[in-house]
Amino acid sequence: MKLAIKLAFRNLIGAGLRTWLNVIVLSFSFVIIIAAKGILVGWDRQAKKDMADWEIGGGQYWNMNYDPYDAFSLNEAHSPIPQNFSGEIERGDMVPVLISQGTLYPEGRMQSILIKGIDPNQSLLELPTNKLDTVVGAIPAIIGANMARANRLKTGDYVTMRWRDSNGSFYVTEICITGIFSTNVPTVDIAQVWIPLDSLQSMVLMPGEATIITFRDALSQRPDEKGWKVMTYNSLVAEIDEMIKTKSVGQSIFYIILLILALLAIFDTQVLSIFRRQKEIGTYVALGYTRKEVVVLFTVEGAMHAVLAAVAGAIYGIPFLMWFAKKGISLGLSSSDYGFAIADTMYPVYSGSLIAGTTLVVLLATTIVSYWPSRRIAKMNPTEALRGKLQ
């Protein structure tokens, strides 16, 4: 094998332009696949980080009846905050949130919303809840930029809000928009109004109660609490993983097309080689190679395109990928369209497994398309091959 590698390298380098054209095409595949996959990895990381920073922290306790996909469950999804949590809440390592359904009436229109009560002094989440700690002539509220844009609201606006208390009675009051925040996490932005926790608790007649309790530490094993279920960080970000997986499958089609184009060039070269290099094949046999060894030599030669492509790709790809990781890419996607966190600019992340995996896949694919036509050599008659006679 060592000899096959040495000879294959000599043959490839000796073939000059033909080799380098194939190598460059294949190296494009390397770099583009790594860059595109890097975006997905970067997206995944950024989405999870943003979700953790803005919404889920290190995990959450959910009220047993809470179902984020069923707004009607909110009437039942509340219970007193367990006493065991009071220490962590005081230290700022836990943030209780009470959620209630409501309706907003901006400029006479009607918008169904979720009213979320949160401690204005919390620092666990990036929500600018300190802007709730103010005195205005109405209930202070903060909303996300998407919510503000959709309802044409701005800081300082007063808007009518309706809600229902635990007895089913409807109430109406005005809220004052004291802050508008910009976030990539749509679940804390779209159709969400954040007000002080104690205000909401008294509005809905649920003093000391919450729907979800977010905790800071993702690593520690959280104890079960009666009436609450522990939602780990991983279970809360599972949707992102699923979405990225779906995107990844779609993107794979693009990779496959790209790779097929590059592999077609290798395959073409291999097929041509078998026909054009018959004399050479015969010569190898005459000099002491078995036909199987010639098959190995030609396969290694084809596969070595991938090795050279990896080297060539590294030469221009590493600076490009580093620049790309720093600069990022703006795809013009909106998190409101996707329903989960997407940054305006996505920064690719290249892991060792991504680079090694891509290299392995390209190497394997190249080896297969190199071996396929090379098998023909095993059936060749060496005496005919020596004369360069087509077989």
Next chain:
Amino acid sequence: MNDDFIIRTEKLTRRFPMGKGEFTALKGINLTLDVGEFTGLIGPSGSGKTTLLNIIGSLDTPSDGEAIVMGKSIGKLSSRDAARLRKEKLGFIFQSYNLLQVHTVFENVEFPLLLLKYTIGERRRMVLDALEWVGLTDKMKQKPPQLSGGECQRVAIARAMVKKPSLVLADEPTANLDADNSHNILQTMVNLNEDLRTTFLFATHDEKVIGYLRRKVYLKDGLIDRIETV
């Protein structure tokens, strides 16, 4: 005939399928070559000389009869053993040189030594020796397309001789060369035959080659017509 033979064929027959029938290229050849001979198979096209050379070179196998080369029956060798025989004991020189076009002269001559797993130092020394025999030391960095026909054939001789094989099989080695180059090449081979006691077997119908042969085996229609010894 004595026991110091390097090649012996007995009733060697080779048939090739042709259309619905068969064509018999060799019709029971009996021939013995001793070590150190400088012999030629002579005959017109289709007489069977290249077929006989291919079988002796273990590139082909007999249909009937036997070809024993250096004690090994060619028809009974596995492809691996046949490859080993070619690699270790045989040297080939072809009409159209069959050099590896993308390799340099040095690399072409080095190739058989790579197969035999010589060390880099041994390879370098042996290649330089071989290039010196054929007078191409100054061309070792060039590639075959940069050489003349005579130079290419000298590279082929160096490649065949570099591992000092017991037997060199040369198929029409001068067919593509002019008279001067042919004589130079043939004189080189005579010298190597005398110096290294390497056995040479030619397939040729070139009068220039025939003039150098010490034994001439004339073939006609797959049979030995006559044998002349100088």
